[in-house]
Amino acid sequence: MIPFSPPYINENVIKEVVDSLKSGWITTGPKVKELEYEIAQFVGLPNVLCVNSWTSGAIMMLRWLGLEKGDEVIIPSYTYCATALAVIHAGGTPIMVDVNDDFNIDVKSIEKAITSKTKAVLSVDFAGFPCDYSEIQELVASEKIIKLFKPTSQIQKKLGRILFISDAAHSLGANYKNKGIGHSCDISIFSLHAVKNITTAEGGAIVINMPKPFDNENLYGNLRSMTLNCQTKDAFSKSQGGNWKYDITGLGMKINMADINAAIGLAQIKEYPTLLERRKSIFKKYSSEFKKFNWSIEPPTSTNEKESSYHLYPLRIKNINEEQRDEIISLISAQQIAVNVHFIPLPLLTYFKDLGYSIKEHPKAYNNYKAEISLPIYPQLTDESVDLVIKTTIDCCEQVLNTVSKTV
Template sequence: MIPFSPPFINQDIIDEVVDSLESGWITTGPKVKLLEQEISKFVSVPNVLCINSWTSGAIMILKWLGVEEGDEVIIPSYTYSATALAVIHAGAKPVMVDVGTDFNISVKAVEQAITPRTKAIMPVDFAGFPCDYDALNALVRKEEIKGKFNPSSEVQRTLNRILLISDAAHSLGATYKENRIGKTADITIFSLHAVKNVTTAEGGAIVINMPEPFNNEDLYAEMRRMSLNCQTKDALSKSKAGGWRYDIVGLGLKINMPDINAALGLGQMRIYDELLEKRKYVFNRYVDFFSKFEWAIIPPHKDETRESSYHIFSLRIADFGEEQRDAVITDAANNGVALNVHFIPMPLLTFFKGLGYDIDNHPNAYNNFKNEISLPIYPQLTDEQIDTVCNVVKEAHNAALASNV
């Protein structure tokens, strides 16, 4: 079986984790700080905070923004459920809008959805391919849109416009106009989950890129405290002789990343340029193979302003519906290749249907989903395995077509 997305773990990464264990320091400490520095250097943004998941990071940012009941956050309907669940857990309402054929949020749909209750927009870089950040940044700064903004917290009054949060769960390493994702929004949140390009098993990283008059170094310190229950000393500081006294200065969360997790990501970040090139190699091999077939719709991955992180190869099969797509996945599994689907649009999920979201309002999201299959893409794949994936998918497509499922 060729698995879908195993983590990349070599001896150097194992040694980094063992070093953390042998140090006796396994919760938030020096390795977390080193990982923050590595990500900061990689994206060329000075202030990066590591937390225990993308989801908890998004919840914390929205709570820091000061959202409350009745406030709205605009998100795409075609993403993993965490994008919406974070908004709900923070106390606001997710406003789902449709996407384009590139899988990313429709800027036109975003503009139409903005109301005086809109406090943030959270686009998703689907599969690692960046959204149209120029258009989104121009939108939140448009005088007509700023005129609708109704601030209800000190942070909102200081910003005096809608906050742009990049859901960059997939896009660590992607570029937009020669800048790595991280510089493209006010706040960017990466996922470091087990299946991501860089993993800490579970984890995330918040890139703080707020405009003046915000001081991003001060914000880092504030958010670091907030991730530790708003405690004025972290565990490392408290452990020093005589350093036991602390204070609680606000309503925080407990979402810090442990050192033992950071060690995994640290080992990967140090060679991430190399890992990214290998992912790109696999992606381009798929492009070369499937471009020969009229039925294969190649996923967007590079244009004049954007380049993907090559996180997912989202192949679409022209004229297929869900049953035929599912038959391809089953056939491939029977022949030793694990495929996946990204994602089930949220309005199709029971919880969100119960809240009143309707897939009929998201035709592009459904059309993207109904015939999408995600192919294995990771640095460990050999040329022989890539060839196997290509041929198995081709034969599975032909079989589904012939059986007229």
């Protein structure tokens, strides 16, 4: 059996976790701070806040922005449900727009969707391939869009324009214009979930890059307090003798990351350049083999401005429907190779359909989805396993496509 995406756990990870256990301190403390520092060094921005999930981090940032009922946040329809649910939990309305052939949000569709109610754009780096950051950045800062902007909170008034947040759940390790993700938007949020390139079992990391007059270091402190119910001292600080007195300064959340979780990611990120290189080599091997077939659409990997984090390998098969794609997946799975689909477009999911969203308004998202199969890609995959995935995928695709051609 070749699993789809097992976590990378080696002796260094185990040692780091055991060290946390032996320390007698397993909730938020020094290892969380160290992980924040390591991620900050990796992306090249100083203010990184770790939380217990991408979703809770996104909810908190949208609440911090001051979303009210009726406020709109523009998102792509081709994403995991958390992108939309975070907006709803924060009190806003997700406005879904279609995507490009590279799976990422279409900037022209963003522009068409902006109204006086728009408070944020929440883009997604699908599979770790960066979205069109500069174009979105220029759009929200353009004079005609700023004229439309109607702030309803003090934070929005201070910013003076639509907030640009990156759903960077997949893209820790990606680059845009030779910089880590986070430099070309206001807020980026990485996921550190169990299947991500770097994991803390459950977790997320918020990269703070607000423009002046915001003080990002001060904002980090305020948001860190917000993750702890707006308590003025965390448990680690209170545990230092006689330092028990604290205050509650606002309506916060309880979404802090624990040291026991941070320990896993801390060990991994120290090895990440090597792990990332292995992901890249597998990605390139897949593409070099699949491009030999005229039915294959290989996923984007790099351009002059962008390089992926190689989080997923979303292969697409030309001119097939959902049923044929599902048949290919069944055949591959029967050979003990786990594959996946990323993602079911949001308007196809019952909850969002019931809210009135329609897949008919998202033709590119649907066309990407119906042809997509995500293949295993992670550092532990051996060369032999990679070759087996390639051979099996080719054989199963050819089997279904040959059957289709005979019936036409």
